[in-house]
Amino acid sequence: MELKKIDHIGIAVHNLASAKAFYRERLGLAIEHEEVKGDMKIAFVPVGEVNIELIESTSEDGVIGKFISRRGEGVHHIAYEVDNIKDALKRLKNDGIRLIDEVPRRGAHGKKVAFLHPKDTNGVLTELVAKKPN
Ligand code: ZN
Numbered sequence: 001m002e003l004k005k006i007d008h009i010g011i012a013v014h015n016l017a018s019a020k021a022f023y024r025e026r027l028g029l030a031i032e033h034e035e036v037k038g039d040m041k042i043a044f045v046p047v048g049e050v051n052i053e054l055i056e057s058t059s060e061d062g063v064i065g066k067f068i069s070r071r072g073e074g075v076h077h078i079a080y081e082v083d084n085i086k087d088a089l090k091r092l093k094n095d096g097i098r099l100i101d102e103v104p105r106r107g108a109h110g111k112k113v114a115f116l117h118p119k120d121t122n123g124v125l126t127e128l129v130a131k132k133p134n
Helices: 016-026 063-071 085-094
Strands: 003-013 033-037 040-047 050-057 074-082 112-116 126-130
Touching: 003 016, 003 063, 003 126, 016 040, 016 050, 050 063, 063 074, 085 112, 085 126
Parallel strands: 003 050, 074 126
Antiparallel strands: 003 074, 033 040, 040 050, 112 126
C-alpha cells in the first residue's frame, strides 16, 4: 500500500457560501469544483497539490449535520491518495483496522473512496481516494 500524498482535507462548515467567500476573498484561493452529493454540498479549493473540501450538510441527520451539532464546524477528515484502493483496504482489514467502507464507493469527482474508522486511526476520520477515477 502506498500513500502518495494528501488528496484533500475535509472541513465541515455551517454555510458553504460564506465559507467559500472566506477562502476566495480572505485567503485569495479559487473555488475549482462544486457538487451536490446526497445531503452534502461540496466545494473544492485547491492549494498546491492538496484540496480543501468544504462540506455543508443540507440535513441535520446526515453525517456532516451530526458532526457539526456534536462538535461544531471544523476539520472532519483527511484523505490520502492511493494507487490501488482495493488492495489498500484488504491490507488494512487484515491488520485489524476497522473499515467504514468495506467496498469503495463513489466519492466527489467520481473517484472511488473509502473511509477508515476513526477509533483505529487516532481519532482522525481517514479517507482513501483512488488515484484514477476507474
Ligand atoms: Zn473527502
